[in-house]
């Protein structure tokens with residue numbers, strides 16, 4: 001505590017202790033001379049805040065002379081030192097503290113930054129009454145102290161550092177940690193005190209720590225920093241030893257001849273995880289997790305390139321899988337069930353095929369899998385098991401669904417080494433399966449390439465078949481079993497191409513369906529047949545019913561009823577004479593649509609018949625739900641009667657059940673008198689086949705009807 005004197009403070013020794021109370025002059029003078037050596041700056045303010053003493057150093061800080069400061073209210077000056085002083089006095093004003101630290105930064109006339117650090121003490125008399133304040137400040141340019149000051153003392157900077165999400169760490173040029181913010185402590189799991197004074201390398205895993213040490217010693221020698229300003233991804237090590245990815249950017253602060261480094265550290269675990277996820281998604285199908293097509297090609301091409309196959313040796317088999325009418329599942333149960341079915345399907349494929357099989361999703365319901373096999377027999381067995389497993393019931397999102405699946409496969413051999421070659425062959429095999437009705441397995445054979453070429457050529461020519469008048473309809477009589485009289489006729493399409501000659505509908509109808517050409521073709525058939533019926537009607541030779549074949553695709557997806565209504569609008573009298581045949585497979589493929597369409601047709605007076613009954617796998621229980629009038633028993637059964645007892649029993653049962661449901665039966669492909677006699681004996685109502693007449697021109701059919709009429713009249 002300073003002693004107090006009531007003497008005029010202005011009377012003091014102006015040389016050293018300008019304005020200081022007289023009884024303190026000696027002490028002040030002594031203190032000042034000592035402090036001179038300690039780089040101390042000294043100031044005294046009376047309790048009114050007026051400067052009573054300022055030494056040379058203090059005055060120089062404010063770019064003033066000591067004399068010019070005496071009597072001035074120092075705290076009101078516009079200068080960082082004066083402001084810091086005012087702040088300190090405000091803290092002391094309550095009297096609770098006797099001294100407070102004072103830190104501030106100044107920039108001298110030479111532009112050099114320096115830090116003033118010290119304290120302000122309260123000066124009281126013996127009774128404790130306030131007399132004034134003494135400020136003692138040390139000026140320093142030491143970068144460590146500056147860094148420490150910047151990081152810890154300046155409340156604004158400290159707040160900024162501690163509010164920063166990134167870790168901020170200040171080190172000296174030898175890599176010793178001088179300051180560290182809160183985020184950095186949290187990031188590495190340390191307390192601040194545990195890190196201050198430690199080498200930076202405690203925050204790095206061993207290889208990086210070694211590199212850092214090398215870097216630092218190199219820098220000390222060469223003065224060439226390699227990392228400044230270049231952000232880079234590296235690894236950090238937590239207190240518990242856990243290593244994690246960080247992004248580190250380093251800035252360099254030069255203060256005088258000293259250098260300080262500021263490192264900004266960001267935990268990039270999340271970013272890397274997101275990047276990994278993005279690259280995973282780019283290579284994997286998000287729904288099923290199998291590879292994308294591009295990734296599959298890359299992986300498999302590399303694999304096959306490294307393992308060229310020797311003739312007859314083990315190699316790879318490529319399977320292409322396509323769900324038949326997958327959209328039916330989506331439409332019937334919703335996409336969530338479709339998605340769940342596809343996922344279940346993928347897991348079954350992976351269960352069946354050997355480990356290390358590559359699998360990809362090519363399209364919504366199309367997959368490919370490349371598996372290592374020991375030979376053809378193994379490949380074939382795998383394909384069969386695959387088909388069995390995938391067509392068994394699948395429990396998908398609370399629904400049981402059954403998929404129909406086509407599998408085309410190709411085995412690697414000396415003629416098909418690359419993935420491209422294998423893929424082309426597996427694709428051809430898949431097309432062959434689909435062309436034959438799907439839901440089966442097929443391995444590539446050379447004949448498939450020729451068949452595919454032929455289909456392509458047919459598609460090309462079919463495009464122009466109508467405009468080039470290459471199509472015509474023939475009509476096959478359908479007779480009453482008992483009387484043999486022509487009661488109906490079936491219209492059958494014929495195509496005769498200039499160079500290809502006649503092409504069977506059994507060959508070109510599937511091609512037309514696959515290419516979508518069936519739509520204009522059916523339209524042509526409908527209008528041509530209706531035109532013919534009008535002519536027959538005019539000639540009074542119109543059969544009771546004329547049946548037209550409607551392809552499954554056209555029946556299930558087309559606007560058949562609307563188009564028929566349009567075509568028949570000018571000739572409503574023909575409605576009760578028109579009949580449509582749809583195959584059993586098309587009818588049961590989508591029962592809901594089939595029932596609706598058949599109902600609409602029946603409301604128009606158009607009769608419908610189920611064609612080729614018995615050729616599919618459906619049963620009468622399906623058929624009984626369909627509002628149809630006729631059932632056409634497939635030629636495959638008729639061909640064996642009456643010699644094959646099994647066929648006899650089947651035909652007898654089919655006729656019996658159809659009658660039970662109120663349906664009329666028609667037997668197809670009757671070629672012999674024995675067949676006719678048997679079919680009549682089991683009660684089959686109508687018969688069709690070469691025995692009664694081959695498909696013929698409309699004129700020939702009209703003649704036949706006329707002849708029969710004349711014969712009956714006779």
Ligand code: C2E
Pocket residue numbers: 476491492493504505506509525548549550551581611612668669670671688689690691695
């Ligand atoms: P489908 O509708 O079952 O037609 C009966 C097929 O059996 C016809 O063959 C017919 O000529 C043949 N056939 C009739 N009686 C006998 C017989 O006693 N013995 C033998 N061996 N065959 C007999 P086609 O004309 O070659 O037609 C084959 C298939 O092509 C048809 O089977 C039908 O599914 C389809 N098709 C024919 N014309 C059309 C058409 O206009 N539109 C559609 N969508 N399909 C058609």
Ligand code: MG
Pocket residue numbers: 490549581611
């Ligand atoms: Mg038919």
Ligand code: MG
Pocket residue numbers: 611612632634668
């Ligand atoms: Mg038929």
